[in-house]
Amino acid sequence: MTNYVRAAIRKFFWPCTDNAEAGDVPGWVMITLMTAALVVLIWAIAGPALTDLFNNAINRILSI
Template identity: 50%
Template sequence: MRAWAWLMTLTAVLAARLRSSDPERGDVPGWVMITVMTAALVLAILIPFREAIVAAVTNALASVTNG
């Protein structure tokens, strides 16, 4: 029964937090743009240097497992 009470309290706290007009909460479109731009940068780095990255990771894992 304690777990149920704890869950209800947590739900109430989260609901109150979502309803508040906190200026520190941020905006969703900004975070979506940051996420998309980060994914684009990862792809921009990964595509031309894929073989070098795979070789470096394979070499590092081999040196750790054999070392």
């Protein structure tokens, strides 16, 4: 009876002991958020320069 109770408690508190990748979701969330933050940061810094570059290229094509 004691082994059964221990097994039940272990299964209740640690249900994923046999799955090695059970706790990997927070890592992927962190990677996704950091990537999004880098995109926003780069866009904020280089956005106006890239917009001017694009507009100059379009104006050169249209003026030919």
